[in-house]
Amino acid sequence: MxxxxxxxxxxxxxxxxxxxxxxxxxxxxxxxxxxxxxxxxxxxxxxxxxxxxxxxxxxxxxxxxxxxxxxxxxxxxxxxxxxxxxxxxxxxxxxxxxxxxxxxxxxxxxxxxxxxxxxxxxxxxxxxxxxxxxxxKGLCPKCGGNRNLIDCKCEENEIDPRWAALRDLK
Ligand SMILES: [Zn+2]
Ligand SMILES: [Zn+2]
Structure with missing residues (x-):
């Protein structure tokens, strides 16, 4: 119009x-x-x-x-x-x-x-x-999965180097 x-x-x-x-x-x-x-x-x-x-x-x-x-x-x-x-x-x-x-x-x-x-x-x-x-929760920066729908465990599998150092002390 x-x-x-x-x-x-x-x-x-x-x-x-x-x-x-x-x-x-x-x-x-x-x-x-x-x-x-x-x-x-x-x-x-x-x-x-x-x-x-x-x-x-x-x-x-x-x-x-x-x-x-x-x-x-x-x-x-x-x-x-x-x-x-x-x-x-x-x-x-x-x-x-x-x-x-x-x-x-x-x-x-x-x-x-x-x-x-x-x-x-x-x-x-x-x-x-x-x-x-x-x-x-947005998308996982690692695998691109929708974190509202899937529990991709990417973050859990990532070992913080500081913890890794502690673990090696044991
Ligand atoms: Zn959303
Ligand atoms: Zn992921």
Whole structure:
């Protein structure tokens, strides 16, 4: 879905949009979306700036940062993205943007690509270091086994050289 910036007026326009997760193209390691991405919100102009705001919802799976097993992590996040027209910007747009609110973007070509905006918001909502459980034991650095599932004994079999020295004294 594409929204033309000039069509966003002070009277809010309701949006209820469902996009196949595959069309969002979330191309990031350790996370994938499932089913449908739903956005419910509005496009409205406030103080001359176009806002696309509302709630994005999707079923997602992220990999545990310790054991790499996928974890169900439904996403439901509210956002308020602000767009300004590129021709409204002064010549040194880059400098101005750097100082501006980080939630403000330039609508290239005067349009807002809703799928692209949702993709960015979903990425922002993904956890940095997800864990399947606070007690997740992770992968064994020696054999690569999932220590939540197997008891690989790698650590036990490793003889601490200090103990080995004591044993030799006996
Ligand atoms: Zn884990
Ligand atoms: Zn092991």
């Amino acid at each position: 594409i929204i033309e910036l000039e069509n966003i007026g002070v009277r809010a326009k309701e949006i209820d949009e469902s996009i196949a997760a595959a069309d969002i193209g979330l191309d990031t390691a350790g996370a994938c979306l499932e089913g449908t991405v739903r956005f419910r919100g509005e496009a409205v102009r406030i103080d001359g700036k176009a806002h696309l705001r509302g709630t994005v919802q999707v079923a997602a799976k992220v990999d545990c940062s310790r054991c790499l097993e996928p974890i169900e992590r439904p996403i439901e996040t509210f956002f308020d993205a602000i767009f300004v027209s590129s021709d409204m910007m002064p010549e040194d747009a880059e400098t101005v943007l750097a100082d501006a609110d980080l939630d403000e973007s330039v609508a290239e070509g005067g349009i807002i690509d809703v799928a692209e905006t949702l993709r960015e918001q979903i990425l922002l909502d993904l956890p940095d270091h997800p864990v399947c459980s606070e007690t997740c």
